[in-house]
Amino acid sequence: MDLRLHNELAEIIEWFPDGVYVVDGECRTLLVNSAYEELSGSNREDLIGRTMTDLTEDGFFNQSVSVLVRETKRPMSLMQTLKNGKEVIVTGNPVLDDKGRIQLIVTSVRDITHLNRVTAELEKAIGLSELNKHQYHVALERGPKVIAKSKQMQEVVNRVKQVAPFPTSVLISGPSGVGKEVIANCIHDLSQRSQKPFIKVNCAAIPDALLESELFGYEPGAFTGARRDGKAGLFELADGGTILLDEIGDMPPSIQAKLLRVLQDLTVLRVGGTRPRSVDVRVISATNQDLRKLVQDGRFREDLYYRLQVVEVRIPPLSQRPQDAIALIEHYFHYYCTKYRVAKRLRQDTVDTLHQYPWPGNVRELKNLMENLVVSVPSLTIEPHHLPIHVQSRQDTKRARSLKQRLDRFEQQVVMEALSQHGSFRKAAEALGVDHSTLVKKVKRWTENPPIA
Known part of the structure; x- marks a missing residue:
């Protein structure tokens, strides 16, 4: 780079609010702006003229995006930790000559330390808030x-x-x-x-x-x-x-x-x-x-x-302490929703059915079922027909349903699972071997007059 171009580029990058780091085709430092010096805590005199490999080995940063750009000849971004412990996101862009050779690599450097800290604090605050809701x-x-x-x-x-x-x-x-x-x-x-x-x-x-x-x-x-x-x-x-x-x-x-x-x-x-x-x-x-x-x-x-x-x-056993079962259902359902980052809810009649179940497998069975409901049910609202048959049948027996009610309930579960799996009435009807209009009428009837839950 000739001296005039070097001085013009040095003057231009001083106006950038983000850090700017410029290297040549051999990844040797040519220029850094004042914003980078302030961000990194390093003096440009300690950087200019040195290769990115040397600076990485000396701990000025943990990895170099410029080296990756030189290898790929295309823009690259990565997370970088500087010598002073700050976390930054760096994006390197190659400047090519008319023969496709790298003349310069210009890298922008943005501080995300505060952003990462705020994110961590937010997740912690949310977790503490949720724990405080459960006084049990x-x-x-x-x-x-x-x-x-x-x-x-x-x-x-x-x-x-x-x-x-x-x-x-x-x-x-x-x-x-x-x-x-x-x-x-x-x-x-x-x-x-x-x-x-x-x-x-x-x-x-x-x-x-x-x-x-x-x-x-x-x-x-x-x-x-x-x-x-x-x-x-x-x-x-x-x-x-x-x-x-x-x-x-x-x-x-x-x-x-x-x-x-x-x-x-x-x-x-x-x-x-x-x-x-x-x-x-x-x-x-x-x-x-x-x-x-x-x-x-x-x-x-x-x-x-x-x-x-x-x-x-x-x-x-859990069957002898129903208050704990109620609390455990709420706790583990929320736990797995948070863990897998999904926003689901249990419909009230689903909760009522779960409360009536005796949990012969105790806390282990309850915990596993809550995870199953969170990860395997496609609907955001979990309804009684999403529950395993043996959990539903317990509620059915308790309410002494008629045979017709139980068959209608089972039919609804099969249809809803087919709709979830195939994504449309027409495909679900084809899979179930029924007419498309019949399936639509059934779902409409269940919507207007739902089976006893």
């Missing part, structure tokens, strides 16, 4: 939120807050899906061990032959296939923290005896080892079985049972 969220100080609107769950929460600071063993019992792991998380998070490891073990998921070595570790050469340098067990890894033994009722008798020794002596002996290793671990166990019955049947050690059950926290 019980904040367990540092722990996660527990939905406890019923008296039964409020008693569970109070018990957790009472026992969590002490290192004693806790047994959490209740049917599958009620949230035993959530309560275990709360106990750990409210304890003085909250900054230490929290290791969770599903005793039913690990084969009996492997469970001992997984829990207590093994020494080198302890068995065929053992690692040459041995392996620390989960109790050693949890030292200073907490271990959750889920499905403790499925633990084989041989491992029960060794677990009892760990709880009594606070030491573990690796498989094939002779030297006990001291451990400081809080044990939380969880089960959906009746451990007392297992003790009576000779399938669970009585002495281990009493070691684990120093404090027992029983979580009742």
